[in-house]
Amino acid sequence: MILETANAQDARVEALWSQLDTRKQGHLDLNGLKRGLRKIDHPLKNADHLLKDVLKSVDADGNGEISYSEFHQFVRQTENELWQLFKSIDRNSDGRLDKGELRTGFLRAGLRVPDSKLNQFFSEVDSNNDGVISFEEWRDFLLFIPAETPSLKAVMSYYSSTVQMNPEGDVAVNDELINGLGYFAAGGVAGIVSRTTTAPLDRLKVYLIAQTSTAETAVQAAKSGAPVVAAKQGAKSLLVASKELWAAGGMRSLYAGNGLNVVKVMPESAVKFGAFEASKRMFAKIEGHGNPRDIHTWSKFMAGGFGGMVSQAVVYPLDTLKFRMQCDTVSGGLHGNKLIIATAKKMWMKDGLRSFYRGLPMGLFGIFPYAAIDLGTFEYLKRAVTVYNAEKRGCHEEQAEPGSFMTAFIGGFSGAFGASLVYPLNLLRTRLQSQGTVLHPRTYTGIMDVTRQTIKGEGVRGLFKGLTPNLLKVVPAVSITYVVYEKSKQALELH
CATH class of the missing domain: 1.10.238.10 (EF-hand)
Incomplete structure (x- = not known):
């Protein structure tokens, strides 16, 4: 000694x-x-x-x-x-x-x-x-x-x-708890900025998904000398759909449902990122090292899936209301708060609380792989870039995290990759939510029925209807979300 x-x-x-x-x-x-x-x-x-x-x-x-x-x-x-x-x-x-x-x-x-x-x-x-x-x-x-x-x-x-105990012997509001609340706040801010920026693309995606007319009907209408009918019955092109949305109410039509979207997205993004970070800490403890940065790749994917499912379940009623409101937005019809109230009343009168949860099993089934792929891929690539930068610069990982451009690129890639793989599930879920509206009058008895009708009427390609505008929305939306989220974490000194 x-x-x-x-x-x-x-x-x-x-x-x-x-x-x-x-x-x-x-x-x-x-x-x-x-x-x-x-x-x-x-x-x-x-x-x-x-x-x-x-x-x-x-x-x-x-x-x-x-x-x-x-x-x-x-x-x-x-x-x-x-x-x-x-x-x-x-x-x-x-x-x-x-x-x-x-x-x-x-x-x-x-x-x-x-x-x-x-x-x-x-x-x-x-x-x-x-x-x-x-x-x-x-x-x-x-x-x-x-x-x-x-x-x-x-x-x-x-x-x-x-360092987690206060003088009274109770667990104090320690860094982990403060960080947990910070992740919720950062996620909420990121969601609001992202959704508002890409609201017109989201509106266009929902509009195209709601269209169920077959290509065969459009061809027959064109042959019979009815081009207007053909245009209405055929699968709408991006340009035609954009013109029709503008005719339905100008800029307000492109942002229809965005107010509700903002109300929905703050808790959705907050819960998604908060649950994701909490799940990473849980898996870190299960793996025995306690460091969320070092959890196994599969744990990152599982944490992402859990985060997505929790957030989807929390905001699903608002999601359904938003879809149905967008599908009831027509030229000369109700707009804004009046449309929200009218749509909610119609849903409640028809089937009560069940109307707000139509397609929930399909939604949860689809969101798990999407969130797992999106969040898991982002975390994996971000970690890989961070480790590479730290080794190359000879510094701590805190000083080697990707910049805004690289974060946006990684986020856009992970979001597009995940969205493409699970798009058919997302389309079927959206049709269940929007059934019986002006733009989507067709109704279904459940998941199997909407799948059967979609494939029968539009073929397998019908399962990917609206994918292009969806990707045009997803790539910038996810990129913006991750950049704002990472910057918010830095501002809140979260690690």
């Missing part, structure tokens, strides 16, 4: 025991240990879950109490392990640790600790604020670390647990 005789160590341990054993009973149970740690203002004083592990580590005979001899043996063994760990970090062997040595030690241990957390940890351990950590400071701060052989991973896990 460093510059300390056995007698000096015994005296120090005995003095510490005397402070912990506040009632001078000669032994400590869990409550007694908590009282003693509060007296010396130790970081573990309110961390009940860790104290139970400490008690088990010290209590050699397993009787639920710590005797002085057990405590003395625990301290000697733990201090020796901490000394070995300290020496492995102290590369210049000067008996002091600076931030550079600590950062290098964490990197060698496979831990990429953000600078903000490293600085916070360093200031906590450096009790005399002299800019370096002595072994005495290191030892006193980490003495009760619940690990047989302390490692830097155990140290960081221990530290993260101790």
Whole structure:
């Protein structure tokens, strides 16, 4: 042990025991240990879950109490392990640790600790604020670390647990909770900006999906000298559809349903990204390392799927109302709030609450693979670019994340890839939601019926109707969403 005789160590341990054993009973149970740690203002004083592990580590005979001899043996063994760990970090062997040595030690241990957390940890351990950590400071701060052989991973896990308790002994509003709320806020802002920007393309997509006329009918109408009928009955081109939407109400028609969309998208995006980040943390704990950045690729895809399903279920009634409102927007008809109220009343009068949830199973079935592919692919590619940049620049990953252009490119690719694969499910779900409207008067009995009628009337190609405007909307929408989301996370200092 460093510059300390056995007698000096015994005296120090005995003095510490005397402070912990506040009632001078000669032994400590869990409550007694908590009282003693509060007296010396130790970081573990309110961390009940860790104290139970400490008690088990010290209590050699397993009787639920710590005797002085057990405590003395625990301290000697733990201090020796901490000394070995300290020496492995102290590369210049000067008996002091600076931030550079600590950062290098964490990197060698496979831990990429953000600078903000490293600085916070360093200031906590450096009790005399002299800019370096002595072994005495290191030892006193980490003495009760619940690990047989302390490692830097155990140290960081221990530290993260101790800083989450408030003076009353309750779990404080810690970084993880604050970050969780921040992810919801960042997701909500990203959704609003993205949906408002691409609202006309979304309107065009829904309009085309609602068209069910067959190409054969259009051909027959053209042959019989009825080009107007052919144009109405045939699959609408983008140009024709755009002209008809403009004729139905100008710019207002292109943004029909956007107010409702904004009301819908804020909780949708907030819940999607919030649930996604929460799922990543859950999988990180399941995998045993606790770092959401390092979860397995399949875990990222599963987390994305869960996030998508939760958000879809939360906002599905508003989604259905929006689709039906868009399909009831015609020239000379109701617009704005009047149309929203009229559409909602019509839905309620026809089938009650069930009207708002038509196609939900298909929606959840379709959103899981889409969200999994979209969010999972984005996270995978972003991580790959970040690691590449960090290695190329020789810096921490925090300083190597993709810029706005690369983020937009990755987001657009992941969104288009996911949307293309699950588009048929999205089309069938939209038709179930919009059935019985002015633009889509046809009705269905369920998922199998809408599938059968679509393929029978329009062929397999009918399952991909509106894909082009959908991709024209998805690529910029998802790109904008991810750029705004990542920038919002940076502004909120989320990691």
